[in-house]
Amino acid sequence: GQQVMQIPQYQHVQEGEDFTTYCNSSTTLSNIQWYKQRPGGHPVFLIQLVKSGEVKKQKRLTFQFGEAKKNSSLHITATQTTDVGTYFCAGPSTGNQFYFGTGTSLTVIP
Amino acid sequence: DSGVTQTPKHLITATGQRVTLRCSPRSGDLSVYWYQQSLDQGLQFLIQYYNGEERAKGNILERFSAQQFPDLHSELNLSSLELGDSALYFCASSRDNRAIRSGYTFGSGTRLTVV
Numbered sequence: 001g002q003q004v005m006q007i008p009q010y011q012h013v014q015e016g017e018d019f020t021t022y023c024n025s026s027t028t029l030s031n032i033q034w035y036k037q038r039p040g041g042h043p044v045f046l047i048q049l050v051k052s053g054e055v056k057k058q059k060r061l062t063f064q065f066g067e068a069k070k071n072s073s074l075h076i077t078a079t080q081t082t083d084v085g086t087y088f089c090a091g092p093s094t095g096n097q098f099y100f101g102t103g104t105s106l107t108v109i110p
Numbered sequence: 111d112s113g114v115t116q117t118p119k120h121l122i123t124a125t126g127q128r129v130t131l132r133c134s135p136r137s138g139d140l141s142v143y144w145y146q147q148s149l150d151q152g153l154q155f156l157i158q159y160y161n162g163e164e165r166a167k168g169n170i171l172e173r174f175s176a177q178q179f180p181d182l183h184s185e186l187n188l189s190s191l192e193l194g195d196s197a198l199y200f201c202a203s204s205r206d207n208r209a210i211r212s213g214y215t216f217g218s219g220t221r222l223t224v225v
Contacts, residue, residue: 033213037186042112042200047212088153097143097166098214101152 003027004091014109019076021104023089030092034063037103038085050086079108086087113137116201122223126211128189131220133201135182141165142184143214144176148197159184160207161208191224198222 003026013019023032031050035043047056047073049065056063060083062075076083086105090098113136123129135142142175144156146169155168159178170176173191178184188195196220 003130035213042216042218043202043214044112045215048213093166097155097158097168099168100145102152 004072004099004101006089006104008104010105012107013079016078019079019106021074021087023092023101025070027067032065034074034092035088036085081108081110084108112215114203114215116220120221121135124190131186131199133184135203136215138196139203141207142178143202144186145200146197150177166179193224196222196224
């Protein structure tokens with residue numbers, strides 16, 4: 001099945017520092033989605049990237065899709081305590097179901 | 111409130127038992143997906159239904175089964191439960207079969223504890 005790996009698994013940052021999580025696929029992806037899951041909550045859809053080299057921004061969050069469409073990244077500038085949670089990338093299988101990466105758990109220290 | 115309703119929120123049961131988890135998708139969504147989330151396995155795709163028909167199977171055990179009814183709600187049946195089945199079970203829905211534009215909308219999950 002689809003393999004989507006994420007690094008790092010855990011990240012602790014001081015409030016105000018930047019944070020980046022990386023997603024890598026063993027195969028070319030037609031698109032990639034990002035989700036955020038707050039502690040005790042459920043995954044919430046953030047964004048989808050479709051085009052090679054695409055970059056999208058949502059306030060302090062910047063999402064990138066690699067040129068080869070095999071990797072993606074999420075960068076948060078100047079983290080805040082509200083950014084705490086686990087960030088997942090998800091890539092579609094041949095049947096269009098999305099397989100989720102292992103997730104990166106972000107802790108923001110005030 | 112995401113619009114996806116899952117019941118019950120919590121379930122505690124003994125090994126060997128059978129339980130049914132229920133999911134009502136967001137209004138207008140035709141696809142329902144079931145995911146299992148445990149600490150060491152992340153979010154594992156189990157099964158997908160679209161407009162009443164099974165569309166895809168992931169890492170779903172033979173002891174597990176699901177269906178989607180004409181009103182589009184779905185049920186996940188877990189039988190001969192083992193301790194290792196303890197996990198959060200999420201249901202998600204999407205408007206179409208591909209969830210391309212707006213991704214999945216997840217419910218708040220059912221936390222299953224097998225003792």
